[in-house]
Amino acid sequence: MSAPVFNESIPSGGNPxxxxxNAPYVGLEYHYTYLVFCGFIVWLIIPGIGLLYGGLARRKSALTLLFQSLMVAAVTTFQWMFWGYTLAYSRTAGPFIGDMANFGLKNVMAAPSPGSAVIPEIVFCLYQLLFCACTVQIVVGGAFERGRIVPSLVFGFFWATIVYCPIACWTWNPNGWLFKLPSLDFAGGGPAFVLGKRKHVGDPSHGRPHNTTLVFLGTVLIWFGWFGFNGGSALNASVRAMVAAFNTNTAASTGVLGWVMVDYIKHGRKFSVVGACEGAIAGLVGITPAAGYVEPWLAAVIGFITAVVCALLQNLNDWMHIDKGMDVFKLHGIGGMVGSFLTGLFATSKISALDGVTIASGAIDGVGIQVGRQFAEITAISAYSFLVSCALFYILKFIPGMHLRIAEEAERDGIDMDQFFEEQIGDWGVFDEFNKRSRVLAISAPGTPPVEDVVVPMDGAGKKD
Structure with missing residues (x-):
């Protein structure tokens, strides 16, 4: 059955x-059902990132990162419905940013979507919303353990507006300048630089993950969600989408192998669970721009190379004199650049044509200029996102009430205690550790229990029986 055609006179798809x-999509239901399913599993990346970041952080900051993952999703959803979607995907967009044609999701309903005619626009809107939410969460994570929650959420709203949406328009909107170049991007550093390093004088836990199990669980959810991230980016249920999903798993797997290999050699035949998890994420990031363009064996190469490159840059934070415990730039920045470059090398028309529509080739098909186009994409997106992100942080830094960094004393004791009601911590052992200032420091008399065994009453809601 032929795909429905967008009618400008009824931009919403008609009055139900x-x-x-639904009539225009009869016989095509499997396409949008598949994409809705992909959107649902992409959502799992959101709690996955929260668990990953919570496990990598020190225990006294883990609650903040879990809470922040849900809050970022909520704020980004509002931003997307308010004006994010229209800035990125309006049909009357310019080469750099969209207009207000779909402000407040006006007319975003049953008409064929701008990304694919076989899916309703509301399905396309939901799917792209989840991309935006995951990206904002990754970026905001760069301020972990020292950034206040409210300013971080305000930053996330405006970062999505002035960084993510324009770049999405460039790359995926048919009117975007990178889309027309074309650069090949199948699915798509400021915070730490501006906020400065964490205070960790005398803290032996600095830089060490407090819960490797959470790191593992978060990675598993991210890996699973990435099947929808890449597998749905064909915007149809074609063979190309299935190849993209296969390539996703392949690259993540070889990413694990690449990172573990580097750790095994570098650390004297020792293994690292966290390293394996970082390798999987590096592989996922590396294959994202290439998933629907390359053969499975080349996907394996991309995942492996990306992970090895990222693993060899373990001292990147020291070289750049920044403190980014979540390795946002190393994994998602460097990993994305490597993946985009390798897409220019390995993209082949016989894979992209599996959806029956797309023809795209890289150097392996004799189109060497595609490598230059990928460099143009890398340079433009990297420069724009870094400079605008830093500018946004500096602006917020000087707005009353929007100072980003918590006080040094609060950072020492833990951002969780500074940002949450004490009742919500729920673990009195953790509460005692975080609230050391409330303890009575006494010297035990002969015959009395040691100080650490003494139960000290707390005031208010923190009272112990």
């Missing part, structure tokens, strides 16, 4: 009280 808006 007068016509059957």
């Amino acid at each position: 009280l007068e016509i059957d808006v």
